[in-house]
Amino acid sequence: MSLAYQHLQDTIVALATPQGIGAIAVIRLSGADAITIANKVFKGKNLEAQESHTIHFGTIRDEGKIIDEVLISLFKAPKSFTKENVVEISTHGSNFIIKQVINVLLKHGARLAKPGEFTKRAFLNGQFDLAQAEAVADLISADSEAAHSAAMNQMRGGFSQEIHQLREELIHFASMIELELDFVEEDVEFASRDDLRKLIDKLLQVIEKLIVSFDLGNVIKNGVPTVIAGKPNAGKSTLLNALLNEEKAIVSEIAGTTRDFIEDEININGVIFRFIDTAGLRDTTDVVEAIGVSRTREKMKQASLILYLFDLTDTSIQEINQDINKLENLGIPFVKVANKIDKAEASLIDTLKSQHKDMLFISAGKKENLDDLKERIMELVNLDKFKTGSTVVTNIRHYQSLISTKNALNDVINGLDMEVTNDFLAMDIRQSLHHLGEITGEITTDDLLANIFSKFCIGK
Template identity: 65%
Template structure:
């Protein structure tokens, strides 16, 4: 049992819905006294005599004062999210009512839940492992189809099962090596070194695949940082507005209007793209605008995708290859886009045909927008994700996998060096430690506090 469990035997309460006026809101209680506390203020029925997973209509009363008409949902341990007795009260969505209910239950003996404490209790009580618990937060935060699917896969244990199988094989060899130490004077070998080396290499392949998947996982979870660059008045703000269907950027015919960054998100084919409009790329004597250009160059280096936009009515096609070569020095993929093509004749348009992968666009009329969206989606290879392979989306997991790989490298090095069993056992235990950190088989109170502090209070 986790030592933290000893400090979580009281009953907690919190709103489980976001603040703000709505038709309904939910107040949640969890803990040994959850049903008894609700019983004191819900005279309609004796809730303790009711079966689990039932709904009960009545009033919540503060003395003789009716607070609200509610529906009480009853979940008796261990058949609940936290594996404790849980009561969820559906009330009218008034901030005043929610606040009054929470205060009432605190006076009855509950305490206010800490951020993520309901999910933390679910983990501590064995409802799921730590990777699955973290996926609950990811599922709540998911804003695209792919982010939702990745979080749901992790929450349902797909990632955990894969890690558990790897760890079980390694535990077996670790126990065999440990057993050898008990027979140190008899020079016996229970763990075949060649079999162990083969296992480590197999583990290496799987872990390397998981590590590589993090680039895609990060895109799925956080979106693709996409920078729009070009000369002033090339139509960057107009393009951004057209993509987002809103007038968010300042649009002007005066060159250099946009001096800061305008960031918003667009979901294309289930993938989130975070668009960052920037100051124009040109040399300038204006101090403020010069700072904007410098920051644009920094954003280009940090982006995962660059859209280079130029005014086709005011650009020599011969200039474009050199500009693209300069942008590609950042190492970031770039999509060249010829804007304002609605103002070009067929002959003028043909002058740009030799530029590889060029998109023709009119940000003003919308011509070429669909082709641009398809090009955006093509920069993200979702094939591996769509085939059901596990994708790492969590930075903490990624870091633990890197440490696991490093520890496995040390196991191989120890095998090659022919070290004694006690040192080999230490190296294997280190690998097990880092794998266990992901699922919570190895954990600390500080780690749990850091993870669950990012959750909303009612979850």
Template identity: 65%
Template structure:
């Protein structure tokens, strides 16, 4: 048993979301989970029942029936935490849930901390740390791609890649350590050329993993997409059309939107977080001026810009000039011409040479599918194969990969300079340490607390 875990401690928490519902699930984990439940359960003797069975009965408080329930048994080690686990399915009344939890606490359980069930699963060897983090990502997934990537990581796809790299490094580290034991005999067990080639290959894989984070972050957190343009270009109308609801105020008065309106939708499996902003123009209105200034701030925080303009009042030259001014960071930008239903054929054709332009009518809903397709294409996920490619979505993993890469650079420099085996071995150990932090082979209590306290109670 891992020394981190409290083997004599049984925890309890509500596993379903707060608020009244049809049912609620109360979860216990620990050596006394079945015994504690049995003390308040009237039905079959749970301690005599096999694992992975469900039993109907009542929860009673000194003979008084609190609720009729179903009790699911998962006996150690065949459970999520590898401890005895009981899940009580009761009616979803807040009062009933509170009464049952109070009874279980009275019988010796204690309230679980955030993420403590998954933390126990990790400490008991159910899965590694990267897989445990993927559990939280899976719960938070709100698009097809974020679900797919989290599921792959939870099932060990990323972990297997890291463990394979680490195993190859461990082999060479052990060979160099063996050389140190025979220092006086000047023997070489670790072929330096093979070690150099291995490190170069590992660095190549790490570069690919780090590069994948740009896409992984988009998949996990969505794409902050700012809608900008001059007043009355139709930004609020476009936002409402994209969201299929009247989220933004639509008015003929220029400058109606003076703050931000945010909401998100899923397109092509990707979550886009749309931000409708104040119109870009010079103004003497102090409140409106603040809105324009904040729009410029939001641009610097976005990953994608929709530049919307009124095709009936704007020239191609004006569009190109605006794009140059509002996008100093050279972010992906999609020029969108609005009000095509009011434009003449000559006006429409004048914009044909503008790169990546999409022509729409936000009011009429014309060409909205083309706009959505263009947005997905701008994120550049077309070449992404989530079935085959390992994708990094966690900033902690990025930090560990960067530290590993730096340590491997030091190994290469040491080999080039002909440094002694003990110095080379020290740099390899640094790389192994950083890789081990990802999967949890190397952990500290602070690290675990930082990860698992971000989980919801009951998971």
């Protein structure tokens, strides 16, 4: 028996709500004996005689001593999250009460749940596939509208359905190729090689789109790394503070105040941006500042977006154009931001507007035109594809499996070109099916499941 299935007969218990004192806490039990164990410590109605999806008031007691007044929710198998008997006990939110209730349940036969064990049981019991199970964790950690929508789409099976359909089409051809191996001496062909090639080409197109979507999915899930760069005193720290509406970074008229990068998150129109305020770019003999400048250049190379600030009170048009040329050579989307318009010469602003139609003019100190900056940022991130409901890959494990599938499918195409024997062709098709199956959990190992669910919070 697989290790993943060995402890399914146990009844597990854990706190399902966050740690800490609150108005209420929810303690969850799941397993064949969940209702029986809860009934042993509950004073009220006989829980074993009650209908599923009902709530009951009473007290939890330990050898006659009342621990708390509670509400108990019953979910009888298979109509529950885990497809097992599930009991959820709503207690008052005292840490002392929570510990006492869990301890008395342990005393009557439950054991403490491991991280993600409730969701793992739901997967093992066929409630949903592995990709949907992983989406549960993403949904819990979603801190923006875009991340929530992506996780909800995956949890409801949008991504899984697409993968399942691809796999089903490939399985048909795989079975035909395998059948031919049984009739090798008759030299029969059950699977048209031309039709197989057309199918592989079609699969590769779909998989390539999913692979490409990971760049967007990664942004949705983890936020857009956005570097605020420019020369010393361009107003980078002031801009960060203005966007955050708090004094996060030290602001000073002394050049070189920011020696290292400062990072914080901002939600703009439902998308998380990780703004990084960096040390000013200039040649310096100060060893510490030079390290900061070096780190700035590295952060710029790693960014998805750069906001490059120009100080209109202390930068010539020639310097601005030189910096823009350097930015263009990086190959990373950037916004030209002319700062300190409240102090700049009108003639300089007019000249720059005529030369650079896409340059934004702001005053970070006065918080002028920041909405225009946010709008430009959203245009460059370009979430249109996501908003149309297209499937977006947000999970690095899925991305890696798709890459492996693509490579295996290319091996099938190469095999067809070289007219390899059926056994080699079948082997490459099986590899493709294997990697697709890893995504939804049709192909799993105990190590894989342990790695995935260990990252979940306890109680989920």
